[in-house]
Amino acid sequence: xxxxxxxxxxxxxxxxxxxxxxxxxxxxxxxxxxxxxxxxxxxxxxxxxxxxxxxxxxxxxxxxxxxxxxxxxxxxxxxxxxxxxxxxxxxxxxxxxxxxxxxxxxxxxxxxxxxxxxxxxxxxxxxxxxxxxxxxxxxxxxxxxxxxxxxxxxxxxxxxxxxxxxxxxxxxxxxxxxxxxxxxxxxxxxxxxxxxxxxxxxxxxxxxxxxxxxxxxxxx
Numbered sequence: 542x543x544x545x546x547x548x549x550x551x552x553x554x555x556x557x558x559x560x561x562x563x564x565x566x567x568x569x570x571x572x573x574x575x576x577x578x579x580x581x582x583x584x585x586x587x588x589x590x591x592x593x594x595x596x597x598x599x600x601x602x603x604x605x606x607x608x609x610x611x612x613x614x615x616x617x618x619x620x621x622x623x624x625x626x627x628x629x630x631x632x633x634x635x636x637x638x639x640x641x642x643x644x645x646x647x648x649x650x651x652x653x654x655x656x657x658x659x660x661x662x663x664x665x666x667x668x669x670x671x672x673x674x675x676x677x678x679x680x681x682x683x684x685x686x687x688x689x690x691x692x693x694x695x696x697x698x699x700x701x702x703x704x705x706x707x708x709x710x711x712x713x714x715x716x717x718x719x720x721x722x723x724x725x726x727x728x729x730x731x732x733x734x735x736x737x738x739x740x741x742x743x744x745x746x747x748x749x750x751x752x753x754x755x756x757x758x759x760x761x
Contacts, residue, residue: 561617562740566601568593574605574613583612583725584650591726597631597735599684604631604737605726607640612727615739616648619693619721622745626724627688631735634681636663638731642687644698646713648723654716657689657698663731668702675700675708684737691743693719721745 563578573590574580582589589612591605598604607613617624628642642659658671666679680703688701691712696719700708713719726736 560740560742562738563615564600564738565593565603565605566598568603570595570603578615580613580615583614583727586612589613594735597684597737599629599631599737604735606733606735607726607728607731608733609638609728609730612725614648614723614725616723617721617741619741620746621693621719622743623690623692623694624721624741624743624745625688625690626721626739626741627686628739629684629686629737630661631684631737632661632663632679632681633734636681636732636734638663639729640731640734641725641727641729643725643727644689644691644721645723645725646716646718646720648725653723654713654718656712656721657700657710659687659700661731661734668707670700670708670710673700673708673710677702677705677707691721693721 568574568577570593572593574593575582575587575590588610591607591611591613593603594606595602596606626644640661640663643655644657645653646656647654660669660671661679662669663679668677668679685703686701690699693712696712698710698712699706
């Protein structure tokens with residue numbers, strides 16, 4: 542009975558407004574992000590780690606440095622609703638290669654499903670919406686807002702860069718998976734860029750991750 546009551550309480554809580562934020566300021570400068578604040582590298586490959594940096598920061602003292610080998614993930618498990626994800630990046634002049642801001646309907650290693658890939662093609666100084674049509678100039682040497690307003694019920698996402706709406710596209714036009722599972726900050730060999738002040742807000746239904754259920758059971 543005690544297990545049932547706790548489980549029911551958590552299930553009810555999972556339907557509440559879900560707000561999440563990350564400013565990287567509670568972590569030691571120079572430390573790997575993996576294992577802190579729910580972050581982990583893709584496929585748990587240590588080579589995909591990112592690092593806490595004081596070179597640039599939008600708020601506080603820290604940001605995260607996405608290095609040429611970084612591929613770092615944060616899971617949300619949003620099953621329905623209208624979440625908005627906001628993040629700020631700093632791209633120095635002279636940056637090279639490709640960096641990605643990726644949103645996934647499903648994170649499951651090689652069997653993952655991608656909803657959005659924003660490609661920062663630094664060699665061409667272009668931000669490209671891979672699933673859409675927008676191509677806009679990268680803004681260098683300042684903190685720039687990236688925002689995606691998601692409507693899972695309407696199968697729609699609105700993509701903003703530097704305060705301007707640049708594209709409106711379906712969330713899941715082919716696989717029709719209407720959930721928001723994870724964020725992936727990925728460098729395809731691109732030189733360091735920095736992210737700070739990432740948040741997810743909105744009226745959502747959250748699913749409990751398997752690790753959460755395991756923790757509940759372990760207490761009984």
